[in-house]
Amino acid sequence: MVLLLVIIVVFAIMNRELLRGSRQALENAEIVLKYDSSEAVLSFGDLLELEEKDFTAIFDSSNIDPVEHSYTGVALYNIFESLDMDLNNIEQVIVRGADGYTVAFSPQEVLDNDNIYLAYKFNDKPLKHKGRGGSGPYQIVVRKDQFSQRWCKFVVEIELK
Numbered sequence: 001m002v003l004l005l006v007i008i009v010v011f012a013i014m015n016r017e018l019l020r021g022s023r024q025a026l027e028n029a030e031i032v033l034k035y036d037s038s039e040a041v042l043s044f045g046d047l048l049e050l051e052e053k054d055f056t057a058i059f060d061s062s063n064i065d066p067v068e069h070s071y072t073g074v075a076l077y078n079i080f081e082s083l084d085m086d087l088n089n090i091e092q093v094i095v096r097g098a099d100g101y102t103v104a105f106s107p108q109e110v111l112d113n114d115n116i117y118l119a120y121k122f123n124d125k126p127l128k129h130k131g132r133g134g135s136g137p138y139q140i141v142v143r144k145d146q147f148s149q150r151w152c153k154f155v156v157e158i159e160l161k
């Protein structure tokens with residue numbers, strides 16, 4: 001019994017350490033940017049300094065018929081541009097959600113006009129947090145992704161590799 005308890009506690013602590021970064025980012029509405037072995041933290045205030053865009057996209061997940069959604073956010077490439085992060089020398093842009101869901105984009109896709117956005121509002125209201133049944137506070141929307149698989153919800157980390 002005692003041994004079992006010790007094992008459970010050790011695993012709980014290890015798991016907490018692993019999730020701490022993601023959970024903190026999610027709660028603070030921050031995104032960790034990783035680039036060239038350095039890290040930067042992007043806050044909601046930082047995003048508000050970028051050009052805000054209203055856009056629509058067809059959402060089509062497996063359990064519903066396609067519907068047009070209205071979002072507000074920023075073009076993903078605008079984030080890199082504002083931080084002087086050069087997309088020409090990288091292979092991929094990797095986006096991770098708080099649940100571990102990971103999607104990858106090529107630099108060409110990211111630079112494509114009117115395609116990949118980081119959204120923070122849906123129908124003019126902030127994207128709800130994960131704990132409240134939402135997909136936010138941040139979600140990637142890929143307008144050209146027909147079945148929404150790469151619309152990463154609960155974004156907490158973006159890595160250029």
Ligand SMILES: Nc1nc2c(c(=O)[nH]1)N[C@H]1C(S)=C(S)[C@@H](COP(=O)(O)O)O[C@H]1N2
Pocket residue numbers: 060061062097098099100101147148149150151152153154
């Ligand atoms: N963080 C995260 N984002 C995600 C997913 C996920 O499991 N976790 N599922 C993807 C898939 S497969 C679809 S179809 C869309 C919509 O999923 P939903 O209908 O479960 O919200 O979100 C995408 N983004």
Ligand SMILES: [Mo]
Pocket residue numbers: 061062147148149
């Ligand atoms: Mo899906």
